[in-house]
Amino acid sequence: MIIEDSYDIIVVGAGPAGATAATYAAKKGASVLLVDRKKDIGVPLQCGGFLPCYDVLQELVPNAEIPYTLKKYPSECVRKTTDYQRFIAPDGNSKGFEVNASVIDRRRFDKFLVEEAAKAGAKVLVGTNVTDIKGNCVEADGVFGKFSINSDVIIGADGPNTTVGKIKNMVRDHDPMEMATAIEYELTGVDVDREAVEMYFGKDYVPGGYAWIIPQERNSANIGIGIRRPMCKKGMSFRDYLNHFMYNHPVAGKKLSRGAIVSVVAGLVPVGGAVGKTAEDNILLAGDAAGQLIATNGGGIPTSMIGGKIAGETAVDSINGSSQLTEYENRWKEQMGLEIKTAVYIRKLMDNLMRSDSMMSASIRMISSEHMKAIQCGKLPESVKKTLINLNIGLK
Known part of the structure; x- marks a missing residue:
């Protein structure tokens, strides 16, 4: 050369x-x-490809x-298309919104x-x-x-x-609070919603972040977590949390626990x-x-x-x-x-709420689907800002 x-x-x-x-x-x-x-x-690979x-x-x-x-x-770069994004709160309740996306290779x-x-x-x-x-x-x-x-x-x-x-x-x-670790499995033999990307919250499964299920071709899916070390329990590794989510989560575990792991991906997310x-x-x-x-x-x-x-x-x-x-x-x-x-400002508001499953569930319950979509896009409607601030005050 x-x-x-x-x-x-x-x-x-x-x-x-x-x-x-x-x-x-x-x-x-x-x-x-x-x-x-x-x-x-x-x-x-470095990410789930959503x-x-x-x-x-x-x-x-x-x-x-x-x-x-x-x-x-x-087209060969696209493994699957989805048209819905769903949030699952720690208490199991869910809320979502329509969003067209490709799951890319x-x-x-x-x-x-x-x-x-x-x-x-x-x-x-x-x-x-x-x-x-x-x-x-x-x-x-x-x-x-x-x-x-x-x-x-x-x-x-x-x-x-x-x-x-x-x-x-x-x-x-x-700063350790500003660097997340993402770890992901590609699974085969799972039964997940083929048209939706799901995001799960809960401090026992994914402290300081969220877990995801991204459908792939046929009966496969990418599942993963993005978490930060300071919010983890002592002695729990990132892999421990992903395994706990895959096998034990009351909602996700029913879909994933019988899957076979065919690939592991990990990376840092600032x-x-x-x-x-x-x-x-x-x-x-x-x-x-x-x-x-x-x-x-x-x-x-x-x-x-x-x-x-x-x-x-x-x-x-x-x-x-x-x-x-x-x-x-x-x-x-x-x-x-x-x-x-x-988006950074919103993330900081959410950090405290993520330490409390009841408050995290309350925030998902109180925020409309339309406003959830806005948050995902790095926007903060004034009514949502007031809600998050009030929930944070309630934690003090």
Whole structure:
């Protein structure tokens, strides 16, 4: 593989954010190198693959310019479609709302996004770790050897433990309350609602977060939990909680306990909002590396791709002299900053309620289906805000 001595832009991380950044930068005429430490793009998997359809995404982030790859992707990337989302309270009562979404095959979807970057003209270098950044020089080492490559702009889209962000001191160590661990099983031989995604709450099964059931093809499903260590019982591992949910939950256990585990997925989910700096010197951060996700549901694919698009376009504009690189922060905040910030505020209001099953059940009972959907989209209607604040006061 031939690697040039320099590129206009180097993108580190070939997930949804990085691949999108590389695509849009290459489409604007820049020479782009897309680097990823994985030898096989999309492996290992990092999330359950729940992706709202385009119309829903427009509601989620109405001010954003949504990448075309979120509107049109190959049918083979879709494992299942769903049209309903259901919340199950600790007391077993449920409430839901209509939402059209695809359950995507992340391996195929991620490869599709990288293929789009390559078609746009970006060069792709897999199996390669970035080891250091000195000014405009990126040092890397991997299956194709050691490289020192110069670049005008470097985009770090390398996940919540971003190497790029840490090398440049743009990120701090995460507060344990602001970093969730997601662990998921793919099960076969289960009997679940084929048309609905379900979210379960309850401190004995999923403290400080929620569990999910996402239907797949035939009689399979993804089940998982997203929790934070400070809210767990001493001696209970994340796997212990997922097993407890699968086998013992009074509602979910009846659907799942006879299933066979055919795959295990785990990853980190930053739920503390955007990092302090997403643009500095010749560096931009995008996606999970920048904290660009909706903290109320942990969903990060759409916002990561929006952030990647903005990063790729802004990088080219800075090289062409039509914009400063620091304009990136203004651009992404204008398009989705309010939703990301509001979602963190809601998450903090919910943290206390999640310590009490009775209060969590009360909140689900009191909040309308319409407003639940708004919360999932990082919006906080005034009536819901008053309800959550009053419930929190009742806990004191």
